[in-house]
Amino acid sequence: MAEEDKLKEYMERLESLPGGLPSGETLRKLQNQCHLEPSDLKKLDMLVERHNERAEIYLHRDNVIGAIEELERACQLTPRDPFIHLNLARLYKNRYENYGFLRNDREKAKSEAEKSLTLDSSLKEPTDIIREVDLIHRQLNRTGKGKKPVTLIILSVSLLLIILLFTQRSALIGWIQERRNPTADFVRVAPAPAYDPTLPHDVPLNSFGFEGSNLDVNLQSSRVMPLNDHWGYELKGGLSSPSLAIDRAELELRFLDKNSSLIFSENIILDDEALILPGETLPVNLFFYIPFAPSEVASLSVTPVSLSLLPEPPLREQDLTLRWETAKPEGVKLGLEERERENQEGYDRNVHYYTFDLQQSGSREIRLLELTFRWRDIRENIIQEQKVLPVSPDGPFFSPGESRALSFHRDSPFSVNWDELYYDVAVTEIELVP
Secondary structure, three states, X not given: OOHHHHHHHHHHHHHOOOOOOOOHHHHHHHHHHOOOXXXXXXXXXXXXXXXXXXXXXXXXXXXXHHHHHHHHHHHHXXXXXXXXXXXXXXXXHHHHHHOOOOHHXXXXXXXXXXXXXXXXXXXXXXXXXXXXXXXXXXXXXXXXXXXXXXXXXXHHHHHHHHXXXXXXXXXXXXXXXXXXXXXXXXXXXXXXXXXXXXXXXEOOEEEOOOOOOXXXXXXEEEEEEEEOOEXXXXXXXXXXXXXXXXXXXXXXXXXXXXXXXEEEEEEEEEOOOOOEOOOOXXXXXXXXXXXXXXXXXXXXXXXXXXXEEEOOOOOOHHHOOEEEOOOOOOOOOEEEEEEEEEEEEOOOOEXXXXXXXXXXXXXXXXXXXXXEEEEEOOOOOEEEEEEEEEEOOOOOOEOOOOEEEEEEEEEEOOOOOHHHOEEXXXXXXXXXXX
């Protein structure tokens, strides 16, 4: 099963757990059932951290609902983190304090605080939150002057119905006429919503200009939003290249009015440390302040200013993976990482020393393993080749969970520029213990 499938299955099982706080033993059994490995748990932690970061961004923008949603997703992924429960309790308590009619917020604030206290009894704030929520509840009841909740609900519903009858009377008349004459075509065009300068506004993108640039754009959102006394622009999406690698990209954003005249332009440089290889996508999540209101802009165009593309990118050795030239057996999972490299100048040639860490995280013992290292130039020509036998039938078996150091050296003539070569590694022979 692929790593993504295992992690997805684990997350689905977490969501299906019954309510309440699951025990650590329950989570460990669930992880074992889904065959999660340390790398999978690390990805899970990264997802949780991403939800926490998004919650902070929403709070910075005074979007409490968005922050609560992100923290609830983080709680689903790691239900035994006391501090995430504590942050949720804070948000529910603050919203209940500002909008006391939300009864669920009082219950959720107390529930999250109790979970946080159960997970870490040394915390004092959860107890304070529970006490403050009860105090707010008593104050709200006193200000109600003895009115029964049922009476308040009836009055609220009645007032809402009266408002709907006045505001939607034209729609009601149209519905009645349609019922009386069902064969007649009755078309009603809703009026355009009133412009509200306090709300974010989507900005349509009418031009990309990426024809022939070997670059694809996948945009999710484009909007102008108010932030305190300023306006900001947010762009989310991704950049990808179908056949070439992107080393650097500079884009120009042009904000246009209704007459397609330029209001404001901004150049964005996307310079990632890692190359964007063919088929990969670089996430684009931009935000910057703009000196105009959203009512002035009608559309936006995105145009590439400069692109740095590589037709044949060299293999990055920090991302070294093992290729399989033989059939990969079930239950085998190998990892290889370069630890040390040293070049020395000899009498008539150069000598290159390599040391690697080889990991075995599968479920089967290996009795024979042959790896083939091939050094290539930028045209993919094989310049050097060496076979290495890290596991031989004469030595001990390579057991699951075991790591081994792999060292060897390779000679090259002075005429070969070793620094311009890159290497890959292939599994060319493997035998398992029956």
